[in-house]
Amino acid sequence: xxxxxxxxxxxxxxxxxxxxxxxxxxxxxxxxxxxxxxxxxxxxxxxxxxxxxxxxxxxxxxxxxxxxxxxxxxxxxxxxxxxxxxxxxxxxxxxxxxxxxxxxxxxxxxxxxxxxxxxxxxxxxxxxxxxxxxxxxxxxxxxxxxxxxxxxxxxxxxxxxxxxxxxxxxxxxxxxxxxxxxxxxxxxxxxxxxxxxxxxxxxxxxxxxxxxxxxxxxxxxxxxxxxxxxxxxxxxxxxxxxxxxxxxxxxxxxxxxxxxxxxxxxxxxxxxxxxxxxxxxxxxxxxxxxxxxxxxxxxxxxxxxxxxxxxxxxxxxxxxxxxxxxxxxxxxxxxxxxxxxxxxxxxxxxxxxxxxxxxxxxxxxxxxxxxxxxxxxxxxxxxxxxxxxxxxxxxxxxxxxxxxxxxxxxxxxxxxxxxxxxxxxxxxxxxxxxxxxxxxxxxxxxxxxxxxxxxxxxxxxxxxxxxxxxxxxxxxxxxxxxxxxxxxxxxxxxxx
Ligand code: HEM
Numbered sequence: 001x002x003x004x005x006x007x008x009x010x011x012x013x014x015x016x017x018x019x020x021x022x023x024x025x026x027x028x029x030x031x032x033x034x035x036x037x038x039x040x041x042x043x044x045x046x047x048x049x050x051x052x053x054x055x056x057x058x059x060x061x062x063x064x065x066x067x068x069x070x071x072x073x074x075x076x077x078x079x080x081x082x083x084x085x086x087x088x089x090x091x092x093x094x095x096x097x098x099x100x101x102x103x104x105x106x107x108x109x110x111x112x113x114x115x116x117x118x119x120x121x122x123x124x125x126x127x128x129x130x131x132x133x134x135x136x137x138x139x140x141x142x143x144x145x146x147x148x149x150x151x152x153x154x155x156x157x158x159x160x161x162x163x164x165x166x167x168x169x170x171x172x173x174x175x176x177x178x179x180x181x182x183x184x185x186x187x188x189x190x191x192x193x194x195x196x197x198x199x200x201x202x203x204x205x206x207x208x209x210x211x212x213x214x215x216x217x218x219x220x221x222x223x224x225x226x227x228x229x230x231x232x233x234x235x236x237x238x239x240x241x242x243x244x245x246x247x248x249x250x251x252x253x254x255x256x257x258x259x260x261x262x263x264x265x266x267x268x269x270x271x272x273x274x275x276x277x278x279x280x281x282x283x284x285x286x287x288x289x290x291x292x293x294x295x296x297x298x299x300x301x302x303x304x305x306x307x308x309x310x311x312x313x314x315x316x317x318x319x320x321x322x323x324x325x326x327x328x329x330x331x332x333x334x335x336x337x338x339x340x341x342x343x344x345x346x347x348x349x350x351x352x353x354x355x356x357x358x359x360x361x362x363x364x365x366x367x368x369x370x371x372x373x374x375x376x377x378x379x380x381x382x383x384x385x386x387x388x389x390x391x392x393x394x395x396x397x398x399x400x401x402x403x404x405x406x407x408x409x410x411x412x413x414x415x416x417x418x419x420x421x422x423x424x425x426x427x428x429x430x431x432x433x434x435x436x437x438x439x440x441x442x443x444x445x446x447x448x449x450x451x452x453x454x455x456x457x458x459x460x461x462x463x464x465x466x467x468x469x470x471x472x473x474x475x476x477x478x479x480x481x482x483x484x485x486x487x488x489x490x491x492x493x494x495x496x
Contacts (some may be wrong), residue, residue: 064393
């Protein structure tokens with residue numbers, strides 16, 4: 001029975017894929033008038049997918065150098081991405097959602113409905129990140145720092161009398177996940193290895209799943225998602241871990257109303273207070289989505305910062321001097337962080353020098369658009385800035401290919417907190433946190449976590465390069481800039 005059934009099943013899936021691909025390719029907006037760099041057709045980019053992953057940075061840089069005053073397009077397996085120029089930044093930052101949509105672009109690439117089980121319009125958590133999380137950062141700071149110190153102790157596990165080699169990606173992911181989850185779900189779940197493991201590994205699964213889902217037209221997605229995603233598996237694993245915490249809190253809310261002694265002050269509770277999620281499933285999925293947005297981004301930047309520190313140990317003392325002076329005056333507080341200009345600049349330079357993506361931020365044209373320089377962008381087109389190339393443009397930065405950790409300090413001179421050249425400030429020259437209304441709402445939290453981690457590391461540890469100096473610090477995987485999983489640093493506890 002099975003052996004009879006199998007060829008039909010395989011044949012069915014294969015036919016579905018062929019139909020899906022045909023529909024997908026026919027649906028694409030017509031972009032023949034826009035010059036191409038790299039693979040000249042989506043199909044070619046698909047067949048040479050490995051080459052695309054490896055060479056994307058070369059293609060984008062080539063387009064950036066060649067089309068100085070116009071747009072160009074690069075293939076991205078299933079979509080063309082039209083790369084804009086720096087002088088389009090203002091337009092994109094101000095464009096309303098019904099002209100250029102960040103949400104639709106994210107949906108197009110991530111298929112959030114099917115990979116996370118949440119509607120793209122159901123995004124109340126974005127305003128919680130933007131307002132409630134940012135507003136609570138000072139109050140929550142003590143717990144956040146405690147978690148960072150405890151996580152560094154556990155995962156670095158360094159001794160003062162011997163250098164220890166650590167795998168940068170693995171360790172920074174654990175530390176950033178713990179720190180973030182202390183604020184997302186609180187103790188003790190933020191230390192639960194299963195919860196951390198689930199959230200650390202989900203992005204990899206989502207990338208694999210969306211690679212396939214993106215070939216299907218929307219009417220086929222509900223069926224395709226059943227075969228090609230593991231949404232139900234990760235949801236049930238998440239509910240098993242988070243469900244008991246949610247249930248306990250709901251019991252408190254029922255018995256004691258909106259306030260009770262020891263009421264948790266964390267992201268999970270803020271979500272519960274809004275009463276917008278009506279099931280364990282949807283709230284769990286939302287917490288998984290928040291982790292997805294927050295963990296790999298923050299740990300990616302932290303891992304690059306650690307490698308930059310290891311490659312330039314002489315800068316550690318400069319940072320240490322600043323942290324010691326500031327902390328002796330202001331203690332470990334958010335106010336102290338705002339005075340750590342060198343720490344801030346070091347991290348901002350890390351965002352510029354490596355960052356998280358070659359392209360970004362992404363938008364989808366919701367109607368036909370004529371750009372100021374006359375380029376016609378048909379409805380449905382995906383647009384992005386060649387962020388990495390802009391960050392390494394000599395017209396924007398002196399010595400753009402040199403890591404100069406304190407290049408932003410002079411620019412910050414005389415500024416008050418929150419203005420000008422600090423890492424959270426959005427600017428046309430640094431697109432790592434995006435642009436305009438949709439710019440990353442979590443950047444104030446991310447900056448708080450990153451500055452605390454770096455300040456703690458320079459005070460408590462010596463860091464130097466590992467034995468693998470020839471290993472590149474970062475790799476390009478498609479559009480993403482990721483820290484090399486093989487990268488290692490040597491670490492030793494400092495004796496004060
Ligand atoms: C270094 C760390 C981070 C980087 C580099 C980063 C980067 C970004 C970028 C580039 C965007 C898209 C912006 C745009 O389209 O203009 C974004 C959006 C977003 N980020 Fe972050 N992010 C980081 C950390 C976080 C954290 C910690 C959180 C949550 C606590 C978070 C939550 C979000 C959310 C919810 C959005 C969607 C905003 C919207 O749709 O309006 N991010 N982030």
